[in-house]
Every structure is written in C-alpha cells, then in structure tokens.
Amino acid sequence: MTVGRTLLTSLLAAALLAAGLQATQADEWRTTSSLIGESKYGDNFQHYDYVNPNAPKGGTLNSVVLGTYDSFNPYIVQGSPAAGLLGFGGGLLYDTLMEQATDEGSTSHPLIADAYKYPADYSSATYRLDPRAKWHDGQPITVDDVIWSFQALKANSPMYSRYFENVTDAVAISDREVEFHFNQKGNRELPKIIGDLAVLPKHWWEGTDANGKKRDVTKPTLEIPLGSAAYKIASFKPGSEIIWQRVPDYWAAKLPVKIGRENFDTQRFTYILDDNAAWLAFTKGGLDDVKPENSSRRWKTAYDFPAVKTGDVIKQEFKTTSPEPMQAFMLNQRRPLFQDRLVREALTYPFDFETMNRTLFFGFNTRTSSYFQGTELASSGLPQGKELEILEKYRDKLPPELFTQEFKLPVYDSPQAERKYLKQAVDLFAKAGWVIKGGKMVNAKTGEPFKFEILGWNDTDQVISSPYIANLRKIGVDATLRLIDQTQYVNRVNNFDFDVIISQLGQSESPGNEQRDFWSSKAADRPGSRNYAGIKNPVVDDLVDRIIFATDRDDLVAATHALDRVLLWNYYVVPQYYRAVVWLAYWNKFGIPEKQPAYVGADQNSWWIDPDKEKALAAKYRGSN
Secondary structure, three states: HHHHHHHHHHHHHHHHHHHHHHHHHHOOOOEEEEOOOOOOOOHHHOOOOOOOOOOOOOEEEEEEEEEEOEEEEOOOOOEEEOOOOOOOOOOOOOOEEEEEEEOOOOEEEEEEEEEEHHHHHHEEEEEEEOOOOOOOOEEEEEEHHHHHHHHHHHOOOHHHHHHOEEEEEEEEOOOOOEEEEEOOOOOOHHHHHHHEEEEOOHHHHOEEOOOOOOOOOOOOOOOOOOOOOOEEEEEEEEEEEEEEEEEEOOOOOOOOOOOOOOOOEEEEEEEOOOHHHHHHHHOOOOOOOEEEEEHHHHHHHHOOOHOOOOOOOOEEEEOOOOOOOEEEOOOOOOHHHHHOOHHHHHHHOOOOOOHHHOOOOOOOOOOOOOOOOOOOOOOOOOHHHHHHHHHHHHHHHOOOOHOOOOOOOOOOOOOOOHHHHHHHHHHHHOOOOOEEOOOOEEOOOOOEEEEEEEEEHHHHHHHHHHHHHHHHHOOOEEEEEOOOOOOHHHHHHHHHOOOOOEEOOOOOOOOHHHHHHHHOHHOOOOOOOOOOOOOOOOOHHHHHHHHHOOHHHHHHHHHHHHHHHHHHOOOOOEEEEEEOEEEEEEEOOEEEOOOHHHHHOOHHHHHEEEEHHHHHHHHHOOOOO
C-alpha cells in the first residue's frame, strides 16, 4: 500500500512537472515555428544552407505573364492583381510577420516579427515585432499596422477570412507586442499560421491620394501602394507591364531568410494574351528569361531551337519533395447535374489517363490517387487502427465500399479496358436514372440530355480536356470545352459560375485551417473560396475540425487519412495526374547555387545575374537579353 501510494505520488509529481515544463516551453519566445518537429537550423540560423551568402546584386529578371491586370490590391475578390502581388501572403511588396521556409515543410522563420509565443492551451498567440522593421517611406512598422491589417484582411480577403476564422481579435500588449485571441482552444496550427499575416501600412491606406481622394482597401486601385518588402513598383503600363525595383536600403536584407536571396535589381513582367506568343517570346529572348514548363510535349519536342543547341538556353529538372497537388476536373455540385454521387463516380471512368500519358505526355506523369499525394497523409488500403475508429462514427453516412474496398481509379492497361470502363460508366448512369437514347445520354423521366461545359482559359486546358470529352461522347454525354480570357475566367471561378473546371489544390505536410477553405460547407457559399466542388457534407466538416484540433502528429495523420478517404469515395472530382519534378528552361545569364532546396525544387530568389554571361548574350542576340 505504501509503495503504491509512493509510486502514485511520484507519477503525479512527474506529470505535474511535465505539464509545468510544457506550459513554460509553450509560453516562451520562439524564433522559429514548426508543426512537424524542430527546424534543422535551430536557434543559430544564419542563412539557408543552399544559398550563396555573397551572391552579387544587380541585373534584370525578365518574365512573361499570360493575361492582363487591373489592380494593385490583391486582397479582394474584385479585379485581377498585377504580377508580383499575391492574394495570400505579401508577394514582392509586403512582408509578413514570419516567412515560410523554402527548404522545410510547415516551418517559418522571423521577418517582421522576431519571435512569437503561445500558452499551453493554444488559446492565443503573441508576436513581437522587430524594432528595425520599417516601410519604404522610412516609418516604422507598428503594432497598429498589424492590428489594422488583421482587421482589414479578415474582413475583405476571402482567403484570410477563412484562414483566420477562429481568430477573434488582435490587441496591443506593448509598443512591440501584439496578441491574437482565438475562440477555440487546442488548435495547434493557429499560433503558427498567424505568422502568415501580410502587414499593410495603415497610415498609407487611411490617407489620401495625389488628388486628395481617400484610399479604400476594399476597392481595386492602380495607385502604386507603399510597401515594406525587398521590392517596390517602379513603373507600370496598365494591363501590359509592371516593373519592380529592388529597395537598396531594405530593412530585412540581412535577416537569415533574406541573405543570398532577392538579388535582382529589377524584375520586369510583360503581359501577353496568347500562350503561343509567350512561347515565341521566350525562344527569341529578351522578354522572358526563365520559363517554368508544364507541357510534357513541349518539354520533350520543342526545345530544339537554336539557343538551346548552342547552350544559351538551358533545360533543367529539379526534383521536389513537397506534397503533390490534387489536379482534377472539379465537378460543381451547385449544379443539380452533379449532386448525385453515382453520376460523379460514372464521370470518373471515361478519363483514360494511361493513353493520355503515353500519347500526349511521353510517360512523364503519374496518376493522382489521393488529395494528399506524396506524403504520409495519403490514405491507402483499407481503413484500420485510429483511422477506422474515427470513421466508424460515420459508418451509416458513408459509402459502404469505403470500409470494404481499397479505393482504385480505372486503369486503361489493355485494349479491352475502354469498353470495360465505359460500360461501368453507363451502368452507373443507369442506376442514377440516365439512359442512352438515340446515342444521347438522357434523363429517363424527363428526356433532358446530360450536358455540361468545361470552362478553361489556356491551351493546356484544351489538351487535357479533349480526350476526356471524346470518351464522354462515346457514351452519349454532351461535354464541351469553352475557353475564355483569363480575367473573365477568374471572375467566373470566384463566383462559382461554371459546370466543371480544371484546377489544383495544393497541400502541406501539416494540413489545418486551410482545409475549411477547400471542403467546408461554409466555404461552399463564399465567393472566392477554393471549395470549387461546392462540397456540403457534415462528415467532411467534422473531419476537417478533427484535423484542425488534432492532439499530436499521429492523430493528425489518422484524421487526414479519414478525410482523404471520404473525399475520394464521394467522387467530388475526377483526379488527373502529377509530376514530382519542376521543369525550368532559362537563358544562360544566371549564377545558380549548386544546391537548390528539395522541398520546393528550385528557389529562383537565390539566383543572381552573371554580368559576363548577360553581356555575352546581349552581344550575340543583339541586345535581346
């Protein structure tokens, strides 16, 4: 009895001590935030290990952008923001509280904030500002700027409003500290992702323009905004060009995340409406120095122009370890046509990936079979262990096959496969009340034809859609592709005015609040959200919350497996493919660190202009570079 009490007392004391230590550690200032373990750099972070810390500054990076633009305010639904501005994050203009690492997943390092802390119950987060942080006009970045930015972005930015849905307010603790309060406890991600907040200059946005008109952060603008980051807008031609100039006295230039990076004196973006014209501009040189290549056919067959043969243009493949995005045909359930799960499953079978990969993509691609492809978060086999325990709660609300069959997409691996899978599609349509009459798929009761439109904006959409449309027509489905200009496309997608689109949903190694923007019922009705499929499923809502409130990594992995499986078995999208490499072609005018970050594949911000190479190209191509 005495021994038992002594042991119990000792265990209790140890537990209290551990809890106390955890609370102490949780409430200590941290200079690096990570959701998947300690950063490899530790507290003595000097600079990224792949950069050249002595990289020279200078030169111009020329880039071509498809489409046009009409605004320098990226944080609202209205307008098309100019290149260099992001709808989430700070882009070239604004710094964020902390900066997401380029070579580690779910990790951030100091920028405007030099440290942060949070209590053991994750009910708030406090960020401490670097006293050196300043705007381009020399004024300091203040706690008031942070609070005002949080309020403005949460109120007007669709992405920030959902990302920070559970952040109730931000209050000043001192002239350097701002505390963010949460309406929930136990969300391990919230303290970290506050660091993704772009900080805007309150005094500029609340001021007046050259004509004395008060500025409005809720409206598009072509007045050059005041910023804080490494670049500022030097000049622009509305809709056709924007030139960014490096800020010579940039306040953060010597921070670890910036050393050896952001080396170009000038970044020039030229807008071109047509993809073919953009390709010709790259081959000629001068307008486009680096081309991220997405076309397998072009990568395989088109890089044979003279500059490639002479070594003046270099093709390079960079491997990446980051999660692969879900690229897919997104079926908009806001349209009654796609509200039946049987119909959505039927639409999966006519997508012949294997033939497309062989005949169009030269075997470069791999079929996507998970929303969390390339990570331990991807579901596989049958649910078991903690994942099964999570799913059991919803058994009567889920497709029964989820518990008894491994999820598999059709594989067109033989001449007979097309007949087999198209028949399966027809059978599923029949179960859903659709039959083929006169060669057309029609509703058995109303005679209404099964007809939908794939909305796109570039040639790639046509390449991907055409074989799928051809197979759908073999079973009487009247599918068409409509290509529109980019601005119109963005507006229609933001307002969910489409039947089907081709899009990507990227993931991280530590999913969290952003899952609400992808899948939640609330996001389905919010313009600008990324719930393109219009999913409104209480089980999905619960699983998203389970991910957000995961108690540890094992719990997070199990909950994500469960969500992945539920999304797959509901056939909300028709998955396409991925490629675990980054393809870049570039004019040979750069110095490039020998090592590049495997997580993102390539960090062009770590490159620099080699003056000798640039001069040689300019002479050879008569000033084109």
